[in-house]
Amino acid sequence: MAQAVVGNMLIAQSGGPSMVINQSLIGAVIEAKKQKAIKRIYGSLHGIKGILEGKLIDLRKETVATLEAVAATPSSGLGSVRKKPTPEDCVRIFAQLKRLDVRYFFYIGGNDSAETVHIIHEEAVKNGVDIRCFHIPKTIDNDLKENDHTPGFGSAARFVAMAVMGDNLDNRALPGVKIDVVMGRHAGFLTAASALARVHPDDGPHLIYLPERPFDVDRFAADVQAVYQRLGRCVAVVSEGIANAEGKAIAETFIKEVDSHGNVQLSGSGALGDFLAKVIKEKAQISRVRADTFGYLQRSFPAIASAVDSKEARRVGQEAVRQAVKTESGSIAVRRKPGKAYQVYFEAVPLRNVAKETRHMPDAFIAPANNDVTPAFLAYAKPLLGPLPKIGRFKGVRVEVPA
Amino acid sequence: MAQAVVGNMLIAQSGGPSMVINQSLIGAVIEAKKQKAIKRIYGSLHGIKGILEGKLIDLRKETVATLEAVAATPSSGLGSVRKKPTPEDCVRIFAQLKRLDVRYFFYIGGNDSAETVHIIHEEAVKNGVDIRCFHIPKTIDNDLKENDHTPGFGSAARFVAMAVMGDNLDNRALPGVKIDVVMGRHAGFLTAASALARVHPDDGPHLIYLPERPFDVDRFAADVQAVYQRLGRCVAVVSEGIANAEGKAIAETFIKEVDSHGNVQLSGSGALGDFLAKVIKEKAQISRVRADTFGYLQRSFPAIASAVDSKEARRVGQEAVRQAVKTESGSIAVRRKPGKAYQVYFEAVPLRNVAKETRHMPDAFIAPANNDVTPAFLAYAKPLLGPLPKIGRFKGVRVEVPA
Numbered sequence: 169m170a171q172a173v174v175g176n177m178l179i180a181q182s183g184g185p186s187m188v189i190n191q192s193l194i195g196a197v198i199e200a201k202k203q204k205a206i207k208r209i210y211g212s213l214h215g216i217k218g219i220l221e222g223k224l225i226d227l228r229k230e231t232v233a234t235l236e237a238v239a240a241t242p243s244s245g246l247g248s249v250r251k252k253p254t255p256e257d258c259v260r261i262f263a264q265l266k267r268l269d270v271r272y273f274f275y276i277g278g279n280d281s282a283e284t285v286h287i288i289h290e291e292a293v294k295n296g297v298d299i300r301c302f303h304i305p306k307t308i309d310n311d312l313k314e315n316d317h318t319p320g321f322g323s324a325a326r327f328v329a330m331a332v333m334g335d336n337l338d339n340r341a342l343p344g345v346k347i348d349v350v351m352g353r354h355a356g357f358l359t360a361a362s363a364l365a366r367v368h369p370d371d372g373p374h375l376i377y378l379p380e381r382p383f384d385v386d387r388f389a390a391d392v393q394a395v396y397q398r399l400g401r402c403v404a405v406v407s408e409g410i411a412n413a414e415g416k417a418i419a420e421t422f423i424k425e426v427d428s429h430g431n432v433q434l435s436g437s438g439a440l441g442d443f444l445a446k447v448i449k450e451k452a453q454i455s456r457v458r459a460d461t462f463g464y465l466q467r468s469f470p471a472i473a474s475a476v477d478s479k480e481a482r483r484v485g486q487e488a489v490r491q492a493v494k495t496e497s498g499s500i501a502v503r504r505k506p507g508k509a510y511q512v513y514f515e516a517v518p519l520r521n522v523a524k525e526t527r528h529m530p531d532a533f534i535a536p537a538n539n540d541v542t543p544a545f546l547a548y549a550k551p552l553l554g555p556l557p558k559i560g561r562f563k564g565v566r567v568e569v570p571a
Numbered sequence: 572m573a574q575a576v577v578g579n580m581l582i583a584q585s586g587g588p589s590m591v592i593n594q595s596l597i598g599a600v601i602e603a604k605k606q607k608a609i610k611r612i613y614g615s616l617h618g619i620k621g622i623l624e625g626k627l628i629d630l631r632k633e634t635v636a637t638l639e640a641v642a643a644t645p646s647s648g649l650g651s652v653r654k655k656p657t658p659e660d661c662v663r664i665f666a667q668l669k670r671l672d673v674r675y676f677f678y679i680g681g682n683d684s685a686e687t688v689h690i691i692h693e694e695a696v697k698n699g700v701d702i703r704c705f706h707i708p709k710t711i712d713n714d715l716k717e718n719d720h721t722p723g724f725g726s727a728a729r730f731v732a733m734a735v736m737g738d739n740l741d742n743r744a745l746p747g748v749k750i751d752v753v754m755g756r757h758a759g760f761l762t763a764a765s766a767l768a769r770v771h772p773d774d775g776p777h778l779i780y781l782p783e784r785p786f787d788v789d790r791f792a793a794d795v796q797a798v799y800q801r802l803g804r805c806v807a808v809v810s811e812g813i814a815n816a817e818g819k820a821i822a823e824t825f826i827k828e829v830d831s832h833g834n835v836q837l838s839g840s841g842a843l844g845d846f847l848a849k850v851i852k853e854k855a856q857i858s859r860v861r862a863d864t865f866g867y868l869q870r871s872f873p874a875i876a877s878a879v880d881s882k883e884a885r886r887v888g889q890e891a892v893r894q895a896v897k898t899e900s901g902s903i904a905v906r907r908k909p910g911k912a913y914q915v916y917f918e919a920v921p922l923r924n925v926a927k928e929t930r931h932m933p934d935a936f937i938a939p940a941n942n943d944v945t946p947a948f949l950a951y952a953k954p955l956l957g958p959l960p961k962i963g964r965f966k967g968v969r970v971e972v973p974a
Contacts, residue, residue, distance in 0.1 A: 181744070184745075185740070185741050185744045185745070187737075190963075210970055211965070214744075222972040223969075224969065224970040224972065225965060225967045225968055225969055225970060226968045226969075226970050227965075229966065229968040230965055230966055231966075234963060234964075234965060234966060236963070237961060237962075237963025237964075238963035238964065238965060239963070240961070240963060241740065241961075241962050241963040241964070242737050242740055242741075243737065243740030243741045243743065243744045244744040245963070245964070245965055246965075247743065247744050247745075248744040248745050249745070250745070264972060267972050267973045267974070268970070268972060268973070330872060330873055330874065331868050331872060333873050334590075334645050334646065334867075334868060334871030334872045334873050335867055335868065335871055337588070337644065337645055337646030337871055337873075338588050338645075338646045338867050338870065338871040340646065340650065341584070341588045341617075341646045341647040341650050341651040342587075342588070342650075342651050342652070342653070346867070437841065437844075437845055437848070437861070437862065438840065438841010438842065438844055438845055438862070438864050439841065439845055441840075441841055442840055442841055442842055442845075445840070458840070458866075458867070459840065459841070460864065460866030460867055460868065461841050461863065461864065461866075462868070463861075463863030463864075464737075464738055464741050464749070464861070464863055465734050465737060465738065465863065465865070465868070467741065468737030468738055468740055468741040469733060469734060469737045470733055470736050470737050470740075470960040470962070471733065471875070471960040472874070472875070557873040557874040558640060558643070558644075559640075559644050559873070560593075560637060560639070560640025560641035560642070560643060560644040560648070561637075561640075561641065561644070561648070562614070562628060562630075562633055562637060562641060562648055562649075563632065563633055563634075563637060564628045565628055565629045565632040566626075566627065566628055566629075567613055567627040567628060567629050567671070569625040569627065569667060569670055569671060570670045570671070571670070
């Protein structure tokens, strides 16, 4: 076991916010207050940008009531950033951290943020800077390597399942084709979670398209038409990241913006949904076709977070602080215990294992027809979302109209 | 007081669903079970279409548990329709109702549905058909004449306020310009309700655009730029129905579909949001611009309905049955008692008073700059949404970085 370093800590949030990313932040802060090795607790505003610009706040000056209120609030309470540090940025970051006597650096985020921590850690080693760097996992996409699932996913998945529950009822009331576009650049977990919206056998989503399988426009139109002929309606849920057989995202045809990690901007536009609606109107010749893009609500909607997800998000923050004090740099991974009852545990893993790379939906979770999920996925995802709203439906005893 | 007619009743739902339209349905059914004058209780599937096609269910065969489960479920449990009856349709409807000995006809919906009831009532009088026709108010747009507000609005408004609360936090974490498009063809109430999302003085929505005021693209770009320069970010909420000085909806430029009541389809497309985002990117030269169109979730999202709205929706269903038994045909209006504490009462009003026409936001609710609401609107709307989620924010004591 490594020697506990005594000094200050700095924590920040990065990448896309989630409904429970503040739980991890507050989990880390509350744990840090218990650790003798940790003195001052700095929060950097907007990720590493706050360090570079000297925009930091003192998290020891926040009351417990405020900490708890922030924990229960969606989005990143410290602000976020999408920024990959250059070696020059790292040198400036180390200079700032040295001035502040920071020995512990915590960064909450997804795989791009893990890459940032990995870069900072490697540069620290290279430059002989003594700082423990810990990545705290967060991503609604559920695409971090090493993790059974990631904090943020359960709540976003709960939003998606609830939204599709409601949308299926809406589509049942006013039948037609409804296309819902869900976040998820390369991993289909969030889109797949819409399957948990099903209560009755004829409930939507009737079709689910994931980025893990090639998306073919003609096949899509044929699938929709088949469901429409059978049920007189169809709810299809599509990942924003669906790509053709060559791996090119369908949305890339009409969206051009790219961030510093090289990702094309897919969210914040209704273009993909509108394109797919047009496809159905033309190819399947169905007139009432609507598309909704769930957008940023999936990661920021208040008051509906999954209780399990909230608890686990809090735990990864706590665990990161505990591990940082007693070991080296790393990331916290969420593991599931084998067995019937849902139980998790947490483990420290090397940064390089989670940095940058994307975890995809395993084949066992995707139905052979490539337009649905399997029961194995439902069993995997169900405990993460928590109980969903009850849906009432009439028995509907038909009345014979007398002649 | 008119004589109580003894016979069967038929109830149906029409137009866009809401989160609480089933409360009105169940309120009416439960009240009808108490009325001696009412014998069988038929539910018509998909509005008047169910009568014409003989698709009816027996609502006396549903258990209380099912009735209550349906009441708490969003969207129209009997299915809905958008159909304006022709005089020929009415003759066929009367023939069906005669075969079923229906003397009470209840139709839950907005102003187009009220128009349908009005037409059926007028045709019944003309054809000497003895049937009491009652309209039960429902519209998320809050645009029914005679009503202080309409069942369905409070819950949709609550969704919009919650969504913008979360979205404001998301935009605060990753600053840029965010445009949210909200339902509301001619009335801006739902868009206006986003103002209730504000907790802190710098919270969004920073700008609100309503269909009641002419929308000018240049003025919009200048407004957004001004907010962006002041706060480094901007959340603008825009009604789907915003129109130019000539009264032409901005969305009509790119959407062509029209329903049988002559309404252009505005929802179910992200085109308006994407158009406005492009305007800002080009005219205000801001790069991070995102648009979300809240879409059908506004009227169908489960488990977040306003408690006040749910209760009132139940009451208008009850009241319609009571009034139908003791008076003539009509509609139920929701009135607010003057005074500080929020209290409502219900009154029967003539069908012609609510049919077809739209109630707009009064001038007193719209800020003179045409890009916000007034405190009078906030006071009006607040009790309808019920308590909103608590939002935590750090005090944020800044840390001086030593030189």
